[in-house]
Amino acid sequence: AQRVTQPEKLLSVFKGAPVELKCNYSYSGSPELFWYVQYSRQRLQLLLRHISRESIKGFTADLNKGETSFHLKKPFAQEEDSAMYYCALRGTGNQFYFGTGTSLTVIP
């Protein structure tokens, strides 16, 4: 079965502290994983994708096939990072499976 799990519904960190949003997946093939973000009153948008191995807004995510994880990390959280974050897996037929999301609050 294809599934994405985000175990934390809510996460609060202080400004300047490191942040890690957890994502685990279940997929029998070679996974393609993404992180999406939804800032307050904005539409859901792509943050980063594992295939590009990029860093966006200071965030990185490494695919760990052994642990079937794709955790999102940032060394120093900023207030503007407060948002809803969704991990997504591209499954068969170009269909995406989303996790339930983690609401990140960065405390000033």
Added chain:
Amino acid sequence: DGGITQSPKYLFRKEGQNVTLSCEQNLNHDAMYWYRQDPGQGLRLIYYSQIVNDFQKGDIAEGYSVSREKKESFPLTVTSAQKNPTAFYLCASSISGTGGVYGYTFGSGTRLTVV
């Protein structure tokens, strides 16, 4: 200005009525999707379409119907058979056949409330 447009932003429906949500994109994307977003449940796929005149059911298609007569348009009808239609509905599109490199482009959503 390229993008994906959902209308209306807010929609109220009486019980027993069908209602259609609009989704239009000018990105020349082949694939389009409808998701339902509920608190604590994330995004769940209702229907998707990879090509004009073809669509497939997602995980929660019961009580919904779609059509894909034009590449740009993928309207969703919430029928009276949908038992719990009050939700936030998101439309998305993507370039098919690219290996998913670019992910989705999302609309701004329609909030449907049954009164």
